[in-house]
Amino acid sequence: MALGQIRATALVFIAVVFLALVVVQLRWNADVQRQASSAEQSPQVARFQISKDGHLVDVNTESLGAPTVSDDLIETSIGLLSKGSTNERRTTAVELSYMANAPAERERLVAISDELKNRLRQALLNALRDPDAAVAGACSEALIGCWGMSASPAVTQYLRSGLLALGEGQYDTALQTFQSIEKSIEAIGRACPPDLYRMKAEVYLAKSLPEEALAEARRALQAEPKHFLALYIEARAYAQKSQDRKALEALDEALSIYPGFPEAQQLRAQLYRAT
16 A cells, blocks of 8 residues: 555544544533533422322422421421412422431431421321312321431331331231330330331231230320321221221221321221121
8 A cells, every 4th residue: 555545544544533532522521411410400309290180280399309407498388388379388298298208308307496396297287188189198298207207317217127027018027126116215215206106006907916006006196196097097906896886986087187088088988888
């Protein structure tokens, strides 16, 4: 091959390599920008779709994943739950549900003052009667998270592991986990989260031990008189004992707190059909 042809071929090869490197660099820059954009949007901005009457409603929750849960934020949330527009109430309810159930958020929510916690709890209880089912449903999830909240991340983790075992049908493991949590908390002189007793009651129901389930449900109600899930467990325990009248009374009380409680509505309809 002539020297001129070799040089021409080499120049073409160098040009091709250079263009390839340019393309790779442009793609890499695009990927970096795309990842940065995603990082900016998540988790600060998340979208939820809430089903209501067969329709899907988008809720843009811009404060999710905020670095802190301040008293001002909770104060604002309490006000919006009672006086906000439908979309504001939906957004606020979903945000509070996220705060009460996401591990990192729960730890920050624990840090707010006891007085504000009580006001938040009352606002969520009031919102269970909201005419919008999406608001009431999200507030019920927030309340359950609050009732199961502990100041100790370790206790919270054990609660979740017990729930996982319960969901997988490992009833003895779940019960042992919940009993260990209870002993550990009582040993340091603190009150157990109300939902701990409710979870134990769920295990006893699954093991067809209604008397034990009733005892634990009553402990949950002693700690939290408005615990509609504990009342629902009472109803199921009475139903296992074929005491339908007492079961219906417990369901009526649960539904007086949370009128849209779907499982309680279904069980009440079943019991009425059976009588």
